[in-house]
Amino acid sequence: MAQTIFSTRNPQMRDFAKRLIAYEIRANKSSGTKALAAFPVCEKLRPHLANLMGNNGFRALLSRALVRAEADVPSLRSMQVKADGSLAGLDKLEVQASPEELARGSVVLVAQLLGLLVAFIGEALTLRLVREVWPKLSVNDLDFGKGDKK
């Protein structure tokens, strides 16, 4: 199967997700080893995206990203997306998954969420949105590659 923007094997998208997560970990001064580091990234994106698409819209998008991420990291199946678009099931996941799996799950989930955004509204608008949420994060060197949209 060809690599797509949704694929967690897409190195650019994965790197982007890693960068966002690392930025959030530094900003929150959290170790990021145990808690799902994707959580604060998704939480920060939630109000901005909900403003655009409503809570229901954001919930649908995150649910889709989660389902896609579960294919790569099965332990994410213990997570759910609540009606307001926030993530639930973190406690259960932290018990079940190793720190490495948690870290990988975070990257995969954020990459899937960003990948969906890129597929829907394109790279330029996704980056603009990310810049709005994390104005100090450098994204100028990012390149998601050409022709990798589904």
Added chain:
Amino acid sequence: MKNQNAADNGQLTKKAVSQPAKVTIRKIPTGVRGLDDILGGGIPEFSFNVIAGSPGSGKTTMAHQILFANATVKTPALYFTVLGEPALKMLRYQQQFSFFDESKLGKAVRFINLSDLVLNQDLNAVLAEIIKQVTAANPGLVVVDSFRTVMRKALATAGEIEMQSFIQQLTQFLTSWEATTFLVGEYGEEEARGNPLFTIADGLFWLSQKVERNSVVRKLQILKVRGQDSVPGLHTVRISDAGLQAFSRTLGFERKKTHPARRRRLSMGIPDLDKMMGGGVLEGDSLLIAGPSGTGKTALATQFIAAGLRNGEPAIMAIFEERPKGYTDRADSFGLNLKTPLKQGKLEILYLRPLDLSVDETMQEILDAVKRVDAKRLVIDSLVSLEMALAPGFREDFRESLYRLIVALTGAGVTILSTVEVEDAFTGFSFSHYTISFLTDDIIRMRYVEIDGQLRKVMVVIKMRGGNHSKDIREYVITNKGVVVIHPRSTDYDGLTTGIPTRTGPRKAQEEETAPEPKAKK
């Protein structure tokens, strides 16, 4: 007493002069080509407008175009989405248009989703949220899309009075807040009557699309714009990569200018025909060349264009059937070079794609080209194929459209040569089946006649509005020089115009001859 009156009058005049000036309403550009002219200059600032119409008619695209044309960081635009097309999908599709400016998103153009609020709370909460967002952002433009959804919710949960109150409060607030507002919604034409929203609106833009046979025609009607003189009627709209473009049904009329007192005679590129026309066609005239297929109308048109180019007059050929290469090749075969002026930008051959054109679009394309090359001559080849190129919905009004086309183009100072196919009846001598001869200043009729066992060609100048012309019926041939008029008028025949003349003169000895008209080189 008289003096007293005069003094009073003087005072009155003085008072009248010193009266405060009436308010000047600034007009906001729409960013939609052609729409500002239709509206009478643009959208009145601080007005409360409804963009209504059927699905797919371009309502959302129009709203986006207006926003992107006007929104700035200092005067941003707020786009409230309500249960209709989610903003994410809007962004996905709207970014395909060239007017979409990604750099404006977030700061100059902001999207706010009100769906949850409309679903879960009442109208007061919706109004409170709009007031909160508008107060915070201080926008110059506000869009609510789809307002129809808000209205449905209002009617389902509250009463009509509550709905009217909501509209009233929203209008008052947004106008007081110096915002120009657009409420977008799907409405049927029958809903326009008695709808309080439409009553209260300052501007009402109605978009529709009509399917006729296999083609779709989009139309725009400005049902009202308070305080300014908009162009009434249905205007054609096209949606392309650039977004919406509107074509006023009076397009080009404003350019009409009177002919100069002394007009030049322009050569047709055929010396004998120039003589027949009293020295050539008058500058700024509309000339119709009518004749059946194969009589050389296109050849004559090509010579007309070439003569102009030789004289330093740029030209446009609007063609609808044959491809441009056919024209340049034909010109080559007549020893006329069209390729060089094409390359130099002195000639444009507009091959207008057939089957779904509107006359207004055609006119706009031609007017744009005329402006681009500063054209002095224009050929429309032919009116029949132009009619065929139109969407069926436009063919009904072809005669009226043609009138507008010709008036607009001659108004632009261009000399027009149009060709029209007519079927040769051997009982009559028609000029055109459109009965459009009144639209043209000059008419030349070409036709076949049977003489001495040959099907020959004759031409005659039927009318020249601007002066005298020859009444001679002249035989012509098409050679490798194009149309060439041969022989003086024949006095040996009667009834040439019927196509089956009667010999009146002596029969001359006939020579066996080869084909008198060498075919143009391929």
